[in-house]
Amino acid sequence: MQKPKLIVDGKRLDGRGFEELRPIKIEAGVLKRADGSCYLEMGKNKIIAAVYGPREVHPRHLQDPSKAVIRYRYNMAPFSVEERKKPGPDRRSVEISKVSREALEPVIMKELFPRSGIDVFVEVLQADAGTRTACLNAASVALIDAGVAMRGMVTSVAVAKVEGNIVLDPMKEEDNYGDADVPIAFLIRNDRIESIALLQMDGRLTLEEMKKAMELAKKGAMQIYRLQREAIMKKYMKEETEEPEEENEQ
Numbered sequence: 001m002q003k004p005k006l007i008v009d010g011k012r013l014d015g016r017g018f019e020e021l022r023p024i025k026i027e028a029g030v031l032k033r034a035d036g037s038c039y040l041e042m043g044k045n046k047i048i049a050a051v052y053g054p055r056e057v058h059p060r061h062l063q064d065p066s067k068a069v070i071r072y073r074y075n076m077a078p079f080s081v082e083e084r085k086k087p088g089p090d091r092r093s094v095e096i097s098k099v100s101r102e103a104l105e106p107v108i109m110k111e112l113f114p115r116s117g118i119d120v121f122v123e124v125l126q127a128d129a130g131t132r133t134a135c136l137n138a139a140s141v142a143l144i145d146a147g148v149a150m151r152g153m154v155t156s157v158a159v160a161k162v163e164g165n166i167v168l169d170p171m172k173e174e175d176n177y178g179d180a181d182v183p184i185a186f187l188i189r190n191d192r193i194e195s196i197a198l199l200q201m202d203g204r205l206t207l208e209e210m211k212k213a214m215e216l217a218k219k220g221a222m223q224i225y226r227l228q229r230e231a232i233m234k235k236y237m238k239e240e241t242e243e244p245e246e247e248n249e250q
């Protein structure tokens with residue numbers, strides 16, 4: 001297929017400026033059976049995150065007597081992409097699960113939960129580039145919703161190079177036909193970016209471009225962080241005002 005024109009009159013294909021995020025929607029506590037959960041949309045990406053634990057680890061030999069074991073499973077639904085994805089793990093999802101777990105692990109206060117396990121499941125219902133970043137954002141909210149003690153929030157966004165421009169939060173066409181894609185996650189603590197939790201890169205950037213990409217990612221991440229916080233606050237305000245739900249066991 002011929003490469004489409006991605007920037008027209010200084011605007012991107014979906015009308016965004018270079019420094020604009022896609023519309024984001026975040027809701028915490030959407031699943032009754034999970035200890036914590038989150039539904040998140042970032043543009044056309046639709047993600048559900050569910051957290052179970054801290055709970056007993058099975059099989060038991062995986063237990064760590066000094067801290068919690070964190071497991072993270074990234075999964076794409078077969079119907080989430082244009083060409084049906086074969087169900088089950090593949091190299092890509094195993095890689096994304098690993099790097100995402102590693103981004104979250106240092107933020108979770110694992111030492112408070114010896115011998116236990118915390119399982120994070122993220123399901124991509126609809127994908128449109130940047131799913132690993134959207135999933136991390138959802139997972140972070142779900143972990144907080146589960147009451148897991150955290151050192152801060154993990155907030156993630158990608159930056160891309162498209163027709164010579166550094167742009168925030170690339171969508172599918174920009175990811176496919178752009179010159180570089182850089183997913184980044186930050187640890188945000190006390191409303192400040194403290195460190196980088198994940199940094200990957202496809203393609204090539206000059207040092208100057210990389211600096212610009214990092215600045216743009218930081219700006220975008222702070223906006224997403226505020227929405228993550230808002231979603232958590234909303235959930236807790238709701239819990240405070242709501243009467244406890246009667247269990248309707250059948």
Ligand code: CDP
Pocket residue numbers: 081082083085092127128129130131132133172175183
């Ligand atoms: O989603 P993310 O950008 O984190 O990862 P990627 O490997 O760079 O994939 C970019 C996009 O390609 C995904 O978000 C999907 O929209 C698409 N994709 C697909 O159509 N079919 C797959 N089997 C995997 C990815």
